[in-house]
Structures are given as C-alpha cells and as structure tokens.
Amino acid sequence: MKNIILSIGFILVSALLSAQNVLEASGERSTQKISVPKYTKIAIDEKLDVTLVNEKNDHIYIDADDAIHPIIKTTVEQGTLKVALVFPKGVNMVQTGGIRVKIPVKGTEELQMKMGTLLANETIKLSSYKISLEYLSELNLDLNIQELDLKISSCRKGYLQLNCKNLTFDAGSLRGLAITGNAENVTFVSNAIVDLQAYDLKIQDATFNTSAILKAKLYIEGSIQGKPSGIFELKYKGNAINRIESNPMVKIIKEEKE
Incomplete structure (x- = not known):
C-alpha cells in the first residue's frame, strides 16, 4: 500500500513539473540602453534590482540574461515609467537570473516600488x-x-x-x-x-x-x-x-x- 501511495505521489509531481513550461536563463548577459519618452513618475511592480542615477529621464539601462531581454517590456503611460515581464504564450514560469535596471531620476517627481532592491552609487x-x-x-x-x-x-x-x-x-x-x-x-x-x-x-x-x-x-x-x-x-x-x-x-x- 505504501509503495502504491509513493508511486501515485511521484506521478502527480512528475505531471505537475511537466505542466510547467519554464523559460530558462541562457547564462549570457548583456546591457541594453532603452530610449523612452520622458517620464515624471516611476512605478516598479516586478522584483528588480534598481539603481538610481542622476541622468535625464529619457532612457533606462537594463542588464539581463540574453534569453530574458525579449520578455522585458518598458513603457511610459501618462508620464509613468513601468518595467514589466511579459510571459510568452504557454510559459508560466521564468528563471530570470536576476534583472538589474538603472533608472535616471532627473526631471522626475515620484518613485513607487513594491519589491526588490534599490540602490544608488552616487x-x-x-x-x-x-x-x-x-x-x-x-x-x-x-x-x-x-x-x-x-x-x-x-x-x-x-x-x-x-x-x-x-x-x-x-x-x-x-x-x-x-x-x-x-x-x-x-x-x-x-x-x-x-x-x-x-x-x-x-x-x-x-x-x-x-x-x-x-x-x-x-x-x-x-x-x-x-x-x-x-x-x-x-x-x-x-x-x-x-x-x-x-x-x-x-x-x-x-x-x-x-
């Protein structure tokens, strides 16, 4: 009876894992400078490592795994800068390998951040x-x-x-x-x-x-x-x-x- 229960448990775990379509990091990283419309507010809901810099508010820098860059979406809506992950169709889990974002604050008025780390080297x-x-x-x-x-x-x-x-x-x-x-x-x-x-x-x-x-x-x-x-x-x-x-x-x- 015990062996039957263990076998059923193994089958359920295997089925669960197979149902998880995971996007994995490649191990190769790069930094991209993204030009954006000028923003006055920054709103970060994702778990990111954010560094603030004294630069003009018309671009940001994103340091991420090469496999993850394509799913990072940067938008400015009604003056608010947002950085979010957009999962590809069928993917329900992403192993990012860590996403580091440098955000200029000159010309901005407000920063909102829910989680992650927040740093400044100056x-x-x-x-x-x-x-x-x-x-x-x-x-x-x-x-x-x-x-x-x-x-x-x-x-x-x-x-x-x-x-x-x-x-x-x-x-x-x-x-x-x-x-x-x-x-x-x-x-x-x-x-x-x-x-x-x-x-x-x-x-x-x-x-x-x-x-x-x-x-x-x-x-x-x-x-x-x-x-x-x-x-x-x-x-x-x-x-x-x-x-x-x-x-x-x-x-x-x-x-x-x-």
Whole structure:
C-alpha cells in the first residue's frame, strides 16, 4: 500500500513539473540602453534590482540574461515609467537570473516600488521628491532632497543617508536599516507598526502624528511635538524640548549621550 501511495505521489509531481513550461536563463548577459519618452513618475511592480542615477529621464539601462531581454517590456503611460515581464504564450514560469535596471531620476517627481532592491552609487540630488517603498530586501541610498515625502513599509537591510530640510516619514519595520544624516523638520505620519532606530539621523524638530504602535530611538535637538495615538514609545538623545504629554500609552524617555 505504501509503495502504491509513493508511486501515485511521484506521478502527480512528475505531471505537475511537466505542466510547467519554464523559460530558462541562457547564462549570457548583456546591457541594453532603452530610449523612452520622458517620464515624471516611476512605478516598479516586478522584483528588480534598481539603481538610481542622476541622468535625464529619457532612457533606462537594463542588464539581463540574453534569453530574458525579449520578455522585458518598458513603457511610459501618462508620464509613468513601468518595467514589466511579459510571459510568452504557454510559459508560466521564468528563471530570470536576476534583472538589474538603472533608472535616471532627473526631471522626475515620484518613485513607487513594491519589491526588490534599490540602490544608488552616487548622491541623488533633487529639490523635492516622493518615494514609496513596500517590501525591499535591500536599500542603499544617499539622498540630498530638500522636500522629501518618504514611505518605507519594510526593509531587511541596508543604509539610508538623508539630507533634508522638510521630511515627511511614513516608516514601518526598519530595524535592519541604518539611517544617518541631517533633517531640519521631520513629521512622522505612520498608521502602522513602526520599529525605528536612527540615533545617527540628526533631527532638529520632530512632529509625531502617528497611530497604531511606534517604538523609536532618535536624536532630536530642537523640539518634540504632535498628537500621537496608540502605543507610543520614544527614546531620544539630544537637547530637545518635549511638548507631548506622557500617559500610560505614551512614553517619552530622554537618554544620555554616549
């Protein structure tokens, strides 16, 4: 009886595998420069390794396996740049071997990215920008942006250097992300669980308009204010004046400088 069950299981697995029409990588890679209409917004839904560059927004670079290049579709619709995989007819699985995309950001206003990695080998300098990141495995960015609207839901590892005048920060679970730099005015607006440790980010004034759960360790030199709700625990270094009243749900603790 046991042998019969094993045989049936083997047949089912074999049938399943045979039903999977897989497009496999060839092992040979190349980089293509793709000319595109000018875009102001970048929206990445695929799992890609994205590198931002300080170039004009009329092209991108795609580094991929030669067998995968033909199924990578780059479009600009209503000013939004998208890079997607279009499976050939009958193919239901693709072994990409990894797709690396360099995207110029000059002339753009917004970046949305759901998954993958996001890097920059140079400081990204812009006057204002909006960035929304969902579930990244790695983030390595140096941003010099005076007006920055930033959302990071989750990031496993990496570093983020910020130089901002006004920063609106919707932070999620970022314990594995090292955050450094300077920001004059930071407004925290998250309504999800926030886990943030950023003593190396020097904040002048911090405003907390958060809900749900916040657990943060920050360096604040000027003032602490806002109307946090939910469970709120802030430990801070610096000489900030606290204007938020503590209660059983709101705890604000000043720590000594090392």
